[in-house]
Amino acid sequence: MFTMGVDIGSASSKCVIVDGESKIISQALIPVGTGTSGPQRAVEAALEAAGLSQMQISHVIATGYGRNTFEAADERVSELSCHAKGSFWIFPEVRTVIDIGGQDVKALSISPEGALKQFAMNDKCAAGTGRFLDVMSRILEMDVSELSEQDEKADSVVPVSSTCVVFAESEVISHLSKNVPIPNLIAGIHQSAASRAANLMKRIGVENPILMTGGVANNKGVVRSLERQLDMQVKTSPYSQFAGALGAALIAQENHK
Numbered sequence: 001m002f003t004m005g006v007d008i009g010s011a012s013s014k015c016v017i018v019d020g021e022s023k024i025i026s027q028a029l030i031p032v033g034t035g036t037s038g039p040q041r042a043v044e045a046a047l048e049a050a051g052l053s054q055m056q057i058s059h060v061i062a063t064g065y066g067r068n069t070f071e072a073a074d075e076r077v078s079e080l081s082c083h084a085k086g087s088f089w090i091f092p093e094v095r096t097v098i099d100i101g102g103q104d105v106k107a108l109s110i111s112p113e114g115a116l117k118q119f120a121m122n123d124k125c126a127a128g129t130g131r132f133l134d135v136m137s138r139i140l141e142m143d144v145s146e147l148s149e150q151d152e153k154a155d156s157v158v159p160v161s162s163t164c165v166v167f168a169e170s171e172v173i174s175h176l177s178k179n180v181p182i183p184n185l186i187a188g189i190h191q192s193a194a195s196r197a198a199n200l201m202k203r204i205g206v207e208n209p210i211l212m213t214g215g216v217a218n219n220k221g222v223v224r225s226l227e228r229q230l231d232m233q234v235k236t237s238p239y240s241q242f243a244g245a246l247g248a249a250l251i252a253q254e255n256h257k
Contacts, residue, residue: 001019001058001253002018002019002020002056003017003018003057003058003060003249003250003253003256004016004046004059004061004248004252005018005060005061005062005063005082005086005244005246005247005248005249005250005252006039006043006062006063006067006070006073006245006248007063007079007244007248008033008063008064008065008066008067008069008070009033009034009066009102009103009244010034010065010066010102010103010131011032011033011101011103011130011134011215012029012030012038012241013033013036013038013041013042014027014042014241014244014245015027015028015039015045015046016046016242016246016248016249017046017047017052017057018250020253022253024239024246025052026046027046027242027245027246028041028042028043028045028049029241029242030042030045033064033065033066033102034064034066034069035066039066039070040072043072059074059255059256060072060073060074060075061073061074061077061082061249061251061252061255062075062076062248063076063077063079063082063244063247063248064244074252077248079106079244080106080116081116082243082246083213083244084097084110084114084115084247085114085246085248086242086245086246086247087108087247088110089246090211090213090237090239090240090243091209091211091237094110094209094235095109095207095208095209096109096204096206096207096210096211097110097213097243098200098210098212098213098234099212099213099214099243100130100197100212100215100222101129101130101215102129102130102215103126103129103131104121104122104129105121105122105129105196105197105200106120106121107119107120107121107197107201107203107204109205109207120200120201120203120204122200125164127165127196128194128196128197129193129216131165132168132192132193133189133193133219135165136168136169136186136189139169139172139176140172140185140186144219147186147189147190147219148219148221148222150186150221151220151221151224152221154181154183154184154187155183156187157187157188157191158180158187158188159188159191160172160185160189160191161192168189168192172185172189175188186221187221187225190219190222190225193216193225194222194225194226194229195229197222197226198226198230201230206232208233209235210230210232210234211234211235211236211240212226212234212235212240213241214240214243215241217240217241218236218241223236
């Protein structure tokens with residue numbers, strides 16, 4: 001038996017296929033999200049990688065921001081439930097999950113059995129999200145993937161105090177006009193993003209161990225800054241960006257059984 005989870009975000013589309021023993025058979029990520037061809041392309045890529053056809057998939061669950069737009073789904077499940085399920089599979093000891101996606105930030109409290117106990121979301125503003133980092137990288141004329149490497153070169157932190165993306169943009173431009181070192185400015189950008197995440201986590205109570213999911217988990221500069229602010233270790237995984245799709249595939253397996 002094979003089941004599929006499709007996580008349709010604002011910035012990317014992820015697909016995970018698992019077998020009847022809850023093992024990941026394949027995964028795929030397409031860097032465009034809801035309203036695009038991304039979801040279908042992610043599904044096709046995951047099927048091709050697994051050597052399967054759509055007919056061999058027993059159950060499909062869609063999750064994420066654009067889950068209601070995916071007509072091929074058998075069910076649609078909240079991203080909160082899917083992220084909790086996927087995070088527990090990735091790291092069974094996890095008690096706190098911080099998910100930083102393209103447009104929102106979610107903090108989840110997980111029980112020892114893997115159930116979602118409590119959550120808090122920042123979905124009214126793009127501050128501290130992947131979108132925030134994309135905007136900042138464009139101002140700095142570099143790819144967002146270069147931010148983490150530049151952060152490692154910083155010898156101090158230039159604070160970016162504005163929480164609004166628009167105001168932060170003006171603040172960063174002002175710093176650039178004063179010729180502040182780029183690595184130090186990037187460290188300040190990461191500190192601003194991590195601060196938003198840390199404040200959200202404190203609303204639900206931070207309990208070790210901590211797992212970071214979402215695309216921003218690939219940015220080690222943000223991870224390091226979050227660790228400094230919490231004074232705790234923050235774990236990541238090669239599957240961090242697939243936690244929602246993985247959880248959806250696992251729930252699809254349970255529901256089909």
